[in-house]
Structure formats: structure tokens, C-alpha cells
Amino acid sequence: MKISIERAALLKAVSQAQSVVERRNTIPILANVLIEAEGDSASFRATDLDIEVVDKAPAQVERAGATTVSAVTLHEIVRKLPDGALVQLIDDGASGRLTVNAGRSSFSLATLPREDFPVMATTEYSANFSAKAPELRRLFDKSKFAISTEETRYYLNGVYMHVAQGDDGQVLRCVATDGHRLARVDMPLPAGAENMPGVIVPRKTVGELRKLLDDDEMSIAVSVSETKVRFATPDITLTSKVIDGTFPDYTRVIPIGNTRRMEVDASEFAKAVDRVATVSSERSRAVKLSLDEDRLILSVNAPDSGAAEEELAVAYGDEKLEIGFNAKYLLEIASQVDRENAVFLFNSSGDPTLMREGNDTSAVYVVMPMRV
Amino acid sequence: MKISIERAALLKAVSQAQSVVERRNTIPILANVLIEAEGDSASFRATDLDIEVVDKAPAQVERAGATTVSAVTLHEIVRKLPDGALVQLIDDGASGRLTVNAGRSSFSLATLPREDFPVMATTEYSANFSAKAPELRRLFDKSKFAISTEETRYYLNGVYMHVAQGDDGQVLRCVATDGHRLARVDMPLPAGAENMPGVIVPRKTVGELRKLLDDDEMSIAVSVSETKVRFATPDITLTSKVIDGTFPDYTRVIPIGNTRRMEVDASEFAKAVDRVATVSSERSRAVKLSLDEDRLILSVNAPDSGAAEEELAVAYGDEKLEIGFNAKYLLEIASQVDRENAVFLFNSSGDPTLMREGNDTSAVYVVMPMRV
Numbered sequence: 001m002k003i004s005i006e007r008a009a010l011l012k013a014v015s016q017a018q019s020v021v022e023r024r025n026t027i028p029i030l031a032n033v034l035i036e037a038e039g040d041s042a043s044f045r046a047t048d049l050d051i052e053v054v055d056k057a058p059a060q061v062e063r064a065g066a067t068t069v070s071a072v073t074l075h076e077i078v079r080k081l082p083d084g085a086l087v088q089l090i091d092d093g094a095s096g097r098l099t100v101n102a103g104r105s106s107f108s109l110a111t112l113p114r115e116d117f118p119v120m121a122t123t124e125y126s127a128n129f130s131a132k133a134p135e136l137r138r139l140f141d142k143s144k145f146a147i148s149t150e151e152t153r154y155y156l157n158g159v160y161m162h163v164a165q166g167d168d169g170q171v172l173r174c175v176a177t178d179g180h181r182l183a184r185v186d187m188p189l190p191a192g193a194e195n196m197p198g199v200i201v202p203r204k205t206v207g208e209l210r211k212l213l214d215d216d217e218m219s220i221a222v223s224v225s226e227t228k229v230r231f232a233t234p235d236i237t238l239t240s241k242v243i244d245g246t247f248p249d250y251t252r253v254i255p256i257g258n259t260r261r262m263e264v265d266a267s268e269f270a271k272a273v274d275r276v277a278t279v280s281s282e283r284s285r286a287v288k289l290s291l292d293e294d295r296l297i298l299s300v301n302a303p304d305s306g307a308a309e310e311e312l313a314v315a316y317g318d319e320k321l322e323i324g325f326n327a328k329y330l331l332e333i334a335s336q337v338d339r340e341n342a343v344f345l346f347n348s349s350g351d352p353t354l355m356r357e358g359n360d361t362s363a364v365y366v367v368m369p370m371r372v
Numbered sequence: 373m374k375i376s377i378e379r380a381a382l383l384k385a386v387s388q389a390q391s392v393v394e395r396r397n398t399i400p401i402l403a404n405v406l407i408e409a410e411g412d413s414a415s416f417r418a419t420d421l422d423i424e425v426v427d428k429a430p431a432q433v434e435r436a437g438a439t440t441v442s443a444v445t446l447h448e449i450v451r452k453l454p455d456g457a458l459v460q461l462i463d464d465g466a467s468g469r470l471t472v473n474a475g476r477s478s479f480s481l482a483t484l485p486r487e488d489f490p491v492m493a494t495t496e497y498s499a500n501f502s503a504k505a506p507e508l509r510r511l512f513d514k515s516k517f518a519i520s521t522e523e524t525r526y527y528l529n530g531v532y533m534h535v536a537q538g539d540d541g542q543v544l545r546c547v548a549t550d551g552h553r554l555a556r557v558d559m560p561l562p563a564g565a566e567n568m569p570g571v572i573v574p575r576k577t578v579g580e581l582r583k584l585l586d587d588d589e590m591s592i593a594v595s596v597s598e599t600k601v602r603f604a605t606p607d608i609t610l611t612s613k614v615i616d617g618t619f620p621d622y623t624r625v626i627p628i629g630n631t632r633r634m635e636v637d638a639s640e641f642a643k644a645v646d647r648v649a650t651v652s653s654e655r656s657r658a659v660k661l662s663l664d665e666d667r668l669i670l671s672v673n674a675p676d677s678g679a680a681e682e683e684l685a686v687a688y689g690d691e692k693l694e695i696g697f698n699a700k701y702l703l704e705i706a707s708q709v710d711r712e713n714a715v716f717l718f719n720s721s722g723d724p725t726l727m728r729e730g731n732d733t734s735a736v737y738v739v740m741p742m743r744v
Contacts, residue, residue: 070677073650073651073677073678076650077647077650077651077680080643080646080647080650081647082643097678104682104683104684105644105647105648105680105681105682106680106681106682107648107650107651107678107679107680107681108678108679108680109651109677109678110676110677110678271452271454272477274452275449275452275453275477276477276479278445278448278449278452278479279445279449279479279481304482305442305445305481305482306445306469306479306480306481306482307479307480308449308477308478308479308480309477309478309479310476310477310478311476312476
């Protein structure tokens with residue numbers, strides 16, 4: 001293999017690869033990126049056996065070929081090369097070394113044979129559709145905070161992406177929950193997604209996917225099977241196993257009879273919660289909401305460190321209510337609101353509370369109260 | 373006590389206090405800041421028993437008095453208050469609580485009696501002088517990287533500030549070393565510093581002092597005794613014990629007979645060292661410098677991960693030389709150079725190397741070589 005490639009294109013491709021690679025692993029080749037050069041491009045493939053990413057970059061290929069080198073080391077080198085450098089990658093096949101040349105710098109990196117690199121088996125996908133990057137970004141950005149980190153409840157360690165019945169017809173829906181709070185975010189169902197099986201997209205895949213979604217104009221090709229999901233742009237293909245488990249019936253958790261309605265400026269609300277929570281104990285982080293005629297009092301009472309209280313003007317016309325929450329959960333859902341006021345729908349102080357943005361039901365959040 | 377104070381002024385005062393307070397300590401009152409209000413100002417005092425900082429801020433004092441509250445909690449609260457808020461601090465003396473009011477927020481914090489707060493004993497200072505903030509900043513900024521972190525060599529855990537004989541008369545000098553590298557930085561001796569005893573200023577004090585030195589126009593009043601050092605601006609007084617030990621005779625370490633002279637662009641040099649060090653082993657970080665007629669070759673050879681080489685154009689007219697260094701040490705001293713080229717003076721590959729900026733001898737660095 002002998003190729004020349006622009007530093008910027010190489011950096012982009014290798015960045016994504018090194019981020020998929022697990023820092024600590026016992027199988028040496030999993031630390032490597034597989035470089036394959038042919039025609040007028042080079043592809044960079046990395047995997048942790050659950051996720052595989054392939055980045056394609058334009059390259060001048062003088063001699064086609066393939067090899068594998070440490071993804072982290074190659075990334076570090078390319079990152080430190082000067083802007084605008086042209087990078088040459090040469091592997092003569094015999095020495096077991098990849099030479100990296102740029103300007104007056106020259107590196108020689110240990111390689112492992114390409115034959116040892118585990119390439120993910122191909123799958124028959126049962127649904128193929130495309131979606132705009134900003135739409136997918138919204139689905140995952142607004143739901144991922146609620147993903148559980150409890151390893152024993154592995155079926156909650158991801159975002160449940162599936163087809164559901166929304167208020168105005170079928171939707172593509174993402175749901176995540178950890179048992180304390182839940183996020184449910186919808187977008188109009190893209191053509192071709194009708195028969196998509198519901199899949200639980202693992203947390204790490206959600207993180208890697210995010211990097212494909214920055215470009216507002218980009219259209220993302222999505223393919224889904226019972227066991228795998230694939231997201232692709234013209235240059236990058238991200239394939240991931242999905243979590244082999246059953247996502248619980250979340251619809252039971254979403255309250256429908258909550259009638260006590262509070263409307264509040266989300267940013268003012270978040271700042272006030274953050275302030276009063278300063279004195280709350282590290283462990284409980286409990287904040288009490290006391291509601292009465294257009295008035296919300298947030299309060300914390302921690303015997304050790306002190307007490308705090310703040311009043312906020314809100315829209316509230318129902319009966320008096322006192323209800324407690326974990327401040328962290330309130331802050332996280334309030335920060336999902338970006339256009340309108342936050343609308344909270346309460347039932348009693350022991351029941352789950354629903355939050356949404358204005359009257360928009362395409363993203364709703366549920367949070368369990370706590371005794372205060 | 374009952375006072376009103378601008379949020380910005382309060383934040384500045386409390387920031388410095390909470391930074392001196394040790395996060396984990398067994399004496400509860402050391403977590404607190406002592407607030408004393410009288411006349412038209414309030415002072416905020418914090419200590420870890422080795423360092424004491426007192427910040428003064430203008431305040432409307434309605435009722436004079438004093439109390440102590442958690443520095444970290446008060447800082448967190450003030451930080452989260454909106455810009456421009458007027459903050460009221462009220463302590464009625466009986467409840468054991470300090471009330472903090474701002475807008476519609478109200479906090480009640482546990483207090484401890486002012487009598488329990490350990491105020492640092494006053495000292496007779498044997499030298500008092502003043503210096504411009506940028507001058508002191510240079511002294512400490514350019515030397516602190518070489519402070520040792522080895523607790524057993526406690527006398528190296530700070531910067532040795534003393535009066536010395538420079539090339540053009542007496543200087544105020546800061547020296548730090550960890551046995552592998554050494555920094556020696558001079559400034560013209562300020563009037564009044566002639567009889568200053570040499571003191572070892574602890575690492576933490578150097579860090580706290582740094583915050584007083586940001587304002588280029590500020591003049592800093594420095595007072596030194598055998599056991600303490602004090603730095604003061606009109607608003608802030610930082611008093612610190614000095615390290616009770618003898619700084620080793622560093623002059624023996626600074627080579628005087630090094631004649632092989634290399635001149636190099638410091639930034640190009642640092643970037644090249646950083647690049648080739650990418651493949652060096654985590655532990656040794658060894659980089660080899662090979663010098664020959666205006667040419668420097670930097671190289672690393674790590675059996676496991678690979679090899680790297682980079683050539684740099686330098687000014688060098690002496691005999692061929694090969695010498696190895698820890699990449700981290702080279703990077704740190706190269707980053708001290710800000711105006712001119714770095715000048716390295718070598719002797720043999722086993723001898724300490726000297727580095728300075730151009731022909732300026734007011735800041736010199738010594739670095740020990742390593743076998744490569």
C-alpha cells in the first residue's frame with residue numbers, strides 16, 4: 001500500500017475510528033484501525049465487536065493494499081501534524097511496519113495483518129429509510145439523558161427506537177428511561193420505516209451516531225434489522241448490534257389523567273432549582289415545589305447545611321400542591337425545553353409528573369416524585 | 373450583622389476564600405469563611421492554617437458584626453445568583469444561621485462562632501518592598517513548572533525566592549527544581565528587598581498568589597520574614613507560612629562550561645518534540661537529539677509501538693552530538709520561551725544542558741539528559 005491523503009481528511013476519518021476503539025482491551029487487533037486503499041479513496045475501519053465504523057476519505061492511491069495500525073497512535077500523530085500537510089502512508093507488506101511521512105516528519109508504526117481484523121458480518125435489513133440529520137439529532141439528544149446506567153437492567157442501557165401511533169398518525173419514536181424519569185420523543189414516520197422492528201440502540205452507539213448528525217443539510221440513511229442498526233452518510237457508515245432484550249411497556253408509565261397544570265419559563269425555573277439545590281444534601285438532592293395560585297415556591301431543607309427558598313411567578317390555577325423531586329432530574333428535563341415555556345402536569349404528590357414544551361406532545365418527559 | 377453587597381464584589385471575595393479552603397479537613401471551622409463587617413466594607417477571611425487570605429469588599433453595613441459560614445456553599449450560591457444582584461447577609465447572632473437574600477431567593481446557612489476561627493498570628497517582617505504584578509508573574513510563572521511533587525523532598529515543594537548576585541548587580545530570584553530540571557528566573561532587586569531572607573514559597577501559595585497578579589497595572593506589596601511571606605493588593609492580603617527547610621545549593625547544578633550552542637525556533641522545536649514523542653513509551657518518554665552542522669534530528673525508537681524521526685533546521689556549528697531527554701521536560705522548558713529563539717548549551721551527552729531565551733540570562737533552565 002502506498003497512498004497520499006490530506007491531513008484534514010485523514011484526521012476526520014481517524015478521529016471517528018479511534019473513538020470507537022476501546023481503550024482497554026485484551027485482543028490487540030481491536031486497538032487497531034484497518035486501512036484499505038483502492039481506486040481513489042482509502043477507508044478506515046474500527047470496531048469493538050459491537051460497533052463498527054467505516055470512514056472513507058479521498059486519497060491518491062499509488063499502490064493499493066491494506067494493513068492495520070494502532071488507531072490511537074495514528075490519531076495522535078495526525079492531530080499533531082501541521083494544518084494542510086499531505087500525509088503519505090506506505091506499507092511494503094514485508095517489514096510489518098507502516099511508514100507515515102509528512103513534511104520532515106517520519107514515523108514507523110507496528111502493524112498487524114489485515115486478515116486478523118474482525119469485519120462485522122453483513123445483515124439483511126428489514127427496513128431502510130432516510131432522515132434529515134437535525135430530525136434524528138432531536139430524537140436522540142432529547143432522550144439520551146434518561147438512559148439507565150444500571151448494568152443489571154441492560155435492556156434500559158439504550159434508546160428504544162420504534163414505530164408508534166402518535167396523535168397525528170404514525171411516528172418514529174425514541175424512548176429512554178431509568179425508572180426514575182422517562183423521555184419520549186417523536187418525529188413523523190419516514191417513508192420506508194413502516195415495518196421497522198423496534199430496537200434498543202446502545203448508549204455508546206448513540207454517542208458515536210451523534211458525530212454523524214452535526215451537519216444540518218446531511219441526509220442519513222438508516223437501516224434496521226432485528227439484531228443490527230446502521231446509520232450512513234456518503235462517507236461514514238456506523239453499524240451497531242442492538243441490545244438483545246425487551247424494552248418494558250413504557251406506555252403504562254406515562255400518566256394520562258394529570259390535570260393540575262403549571263406553565264413556567266424553563267430557563268428561569270432551571271436557574272431557581274439549581275440555586276436552591278445548592279444547600280441540599282449530596283445524596284438526596286431533594287427540592288420541594290409548593291404551588292398555589294400562580295405562585296411556585298421552591299424550597300430545600302437540609303438539617304446539616306441549611307435551608308433555601310425561592311419564589312417564581314408561574315401560571316397555575318388548580319388546587320394547592322406540594323411535591324418533591326430530585327433536583328438533578330428537574331434540571332435535566334428543563335434543559336430539554338428550547339422554544340416555549342415548560343408545561344408541567346401534576347396529579348398528586350405521589351404520582352408521576354409529566355412535562356412537555358408548551359402544548360407540543362412530540363416530546364414528553366415523565367419524572368417520579370420523591371417524598372420531602 | 374446586616375449588610376448589603378454587590379454580587380460581583382461578593383463573588384470575587386468568596387472565590388478566593390473557597391479556593392484556599394481545603395476540601396477535606398477534619399476541623400469543621402476550616403471549611404468556613406470568616407465574614408467581618410464594619411464601616412463601609414466587609415472582609416472575607418479563609419485559611420488552611422498554612423495560608424490565610426483576606427479579601428475586602430465595599431458593602432453597606434447596616435449592623436456591624438461577624439460570623440463564619442461554609443466557604444464552598446456561600447461561593448456556590450453567589451455564583452448562581454443573577455448578574456447585578458444585590459445580596460443581603462443577615463446574622464442575628466442568636467439563631468446560629470446566616471440569612472442570604474437576593475431577589476426572590478433566600479438561603480439560611482449554618483454558622484460557627486467567629487471566636488473559633490483561627491486567625492493567623494501576626495509577624496514582624498524583616499523586609500518590605502513592592503513590585504509590579506507582571507514582574508512577579510514572570511518570576512513565578514516561569515519557575516513553578518519545575519517544583520518537585522515528591523513529598524519526601526519537602527524543601528523542593530516550592531519556589532525559592534531570594535536575593536542573589538546577577539550579571540548586572542543584585543536581583544530578586546526565584547528557583548525551583550525537582551532534581552531532573554531546574555528553573556532560575558531573575559528580576560531587578562526592588563528597593564527594600566536587600567535584606568530579605570531567602571524563603572521557600574509553597575506550591576499552593578504560588579497558585580493562590582497567581583490570582584493577585586492578573587492586573588498588569590497592579591502594584592503588589594511583598595513582606596518577608598524567616599517564617600512567613602505576605603503579598604497584598606489594596607483589597608486582598610495573602611499570608612503564607614514558608615517551607616521550613618533549606619533549599620539546596622542550586623548554583624552547583626547550573627553548568628557554566630557548556631560551549632556547544634544550538635539556536636532553534638522554540639515553537640517549531642516544541643511541536644516537533646511533541647510529534648516524535650507520540651510513539652515513545654509512556655514511561656520513559658525518551659527523545660534523542662542528534663546534532664550536526666545546522667541540522668537537528670529528533671528521534672524516538674520504541675520497540676513496541678514504532679519509531680519516529682523529524683528533521684529541523686537549527687543554528688549549530690559545533691561537533692556532532694547525540695543526547696537524550698525526557699520529552700515532557702523539553703516541552704515544558706520550550707514553552708517558557710516567548711520572544712526569541714531558544715538557545716541550548718550542551719556539553720557532553722551525560723552532562724546537564726542549559727536553555728535560555730536568546731542571550732537573555734535573566735531566565736535560565738537546566739535539564740538533565742537521559743540515556744537513549
